[in-house]
Amino acid sequence: MQIIRAERVLTGRSGEVIADGEVAVDGDTIVSVGPRGSAGDAGDVLDLPGHTVLPGLVDAHVHLGFDAGVDPVTRRSAESDRHLLLRMAENARKLVSAGVTTARDLGGRGFLDLALRDAIEEGLAVGPHILAATRPITITGGHCWYMGGEADDEPAIRRVARENLRAGADCLKVMVSGGQMTPGAPPSWVCQYDTEQIRAVVDEAATRGKGVAAHAHAHAAIRSALEAGVATIEHCSFLTASGHRYDAELADLIAASGTYVCPTVHGVFWRLRDTFGAEMFDAWLSGVAAMREAGVRLIAGTDSGFAAAGVANPTDAYVAGLEVFAHAGFGNAEIVEMATVRAADACGVGAVTGALEAGKRADLIAVRGDPLDRIADLRNLTLVLVSGRAVTQTGVDTVTSSVG
Ligand SMILES: [Zn+2]
Numbered sequence: 001m002q003i004i005r006a007e008r009v010l011t012g013r014s015g016e017v018i019a020d021g022e023v024a025v026d027g028d029t030i031v032s033v034g035p036r037g038s039a040g041d042a043g044d045v046l047d048l049p050g051h052t053v054l055p056g057l058v059d060a061h062v063h064l065g066f067d068a069g070v071d072p073v074t075r076r077s078a079e080s081d082r083h084l085l086l087r088m089a090e091n092a093r094k095l096v097s098a099g100v101t102t103a104r105d106l107g108g109r110g111f112l113d114l115a116l117r118d119a120i121e122e123g124l125a126v127g128p129h130i131l132a133a134t135r136p137i138t139i140t141g142g143h144c145w146y147m148g149g150e151a152d153d154e155p156a157i158r159r160v161a162r163e164n165l166r167a168g169a170d171c172l173k174v175m176v177s178g179g180q181m182t183p184g185a186p187p188s189w190v191c192q193y194d195t196e197q198i199r200a201v202v203d204e205a206a207t208r209g210k211g212v213a214a215h216a217h218a219h220a221a222i223r224s225a226l227e228a229g230v231a232t233i234e235h236c237s238f239l240t241a242s243g244h245r246y247d248a249e250l251a252d253l254i255a256a257s258g259t260y261v262c263p264t265v266h267g268v269f270w271r272l273r274d275t276f277g278a279e280m281f282d283a284w285l286s287g288v289a290a291m292r293e294a295g296v297r298l299i300a301g302t303d304s305g306f307a308a309a310g311v312a313n314p315t316d317a318y319v320a321g322l323e324v325f326a327h328a329g330f331g332n333a334e335i336v337e338m339a340t341v342r343a344a345d346a347c348g349v350g351a352v353t354g355a356l357e358a359g360k361r362a363d364l365i366a367v368r369g370d371p372l373d374r375i376a377d378l379r380n381l382t383l384v385l386v387s388g389r390a391v392t393q394t395g396v397d398t399v400t401s402s403v404g
Pocket residue numbers: 061062063106303
């Protein structure tokens with residue numbers, strides 16, 4: 001048994017803090033959480049004065065198979081699956097080095113995310129626990145079609161969904177609206193599917209007890225995803241052809257339904273704001289803040305892997321994304337909750353991870369300082385445990401992001 005003692009322990013639940021606390025871990029499982037001494041003395045004690053121990057961070061939206069820099073459609077033919085898998089492994093290593101112990105990969109090709117997920121679980125590769133959506137379901141030539149999940153009508157949609165589930169997908173991803181990075185695809189403010197078609201995806205996922213993540217920028221796409229009963233709405237940016245136009249009535253409906261929204265607030269916000277203009281980015285972020293005011297259950301997720309106008313969104317910029325939430329007026333305790341317990345719940349793994357509680361998986365981090373006081377202290381990683389295994393024996397080889 002290992003006992004990790006620190007100046008404070010954040011359990012992840014609504015800002016709960018145990019001063020001078022400790023977490024006891026046996027193998028891959030947390031066996032107790034409480035004040036100093038509560039676990040007894042029968043274990044190896046790691047004492048971390050001046051530190052905070054908290055649940056490992058959860059990134060609810062990543063793309064390990066994007067390389068944050070090259071046109072993905074071109075790369076599809078230029079890069080072998082073998083090479084891509086190695087790069088995904090390196091992205092996974094960077095992600096865990098930023099304190100992320102669970103990541104939901106919302107789209108990639110060739111079921112490589114499943115191979116990487118399983119390799120990490122076997123200890124063959126270093127990374128967070130991965131929840132893999134595999135091929136996103138999209139229309140022929142639609143957003144991210146090159147990942148192999150094209151389907152135009154309900155039978156085809158069910159077929160792709162079932163194939164993904166047969167391969168071992170942990171969730172399904174559906175592109176309800178167009179997007180920004182697929183040449184020739186419908187733009188973000190155009191719908192690709194209607195409510196009935198999305199409901200078919202939700203039905204198929206439910207047969208295996210899985211949830212659906214819906215990519216939705218356009219108002220009608222957000223509404224359809226909500227009506228179809230998806231688990232999480234991704235982006236939810238209220239985009240029109242002429243920019244962001246927040247819809248308070250729609251946000252109220254989302255809040256009332258309890259549907260989670262991952263607004264993909266990322267660490268390259270400021271650089272993209274410089275590139276594309278303050279007006280657009282400020283409107284987007286004020287929409288995120290307005291959803292919070294409306295009571296929408298927001299979660300942290302970075303969409304890492306994409307690049308826009310030469311600005312790459314790297315996998316290790318997770319904390320920089322949390323700092324953007326802080327800039328938008330979110331409190332630090334709330335941000336920690338969005339990044340841990342609430343994101344885990346949204347991704348369907350809240351019973352397993354996301355909080356420090358006896359019986360949960362030993363996914364935790366220790367940072368110097370106090371993230372409730374200064375969210376940037378989440379960068380000061382001393383320890384990362386994934387299923388009770390330290391990412392390195394001598395402390396974390398933190399890949400300091402180029403961002404923030
Ligand atoms: Zn994405």
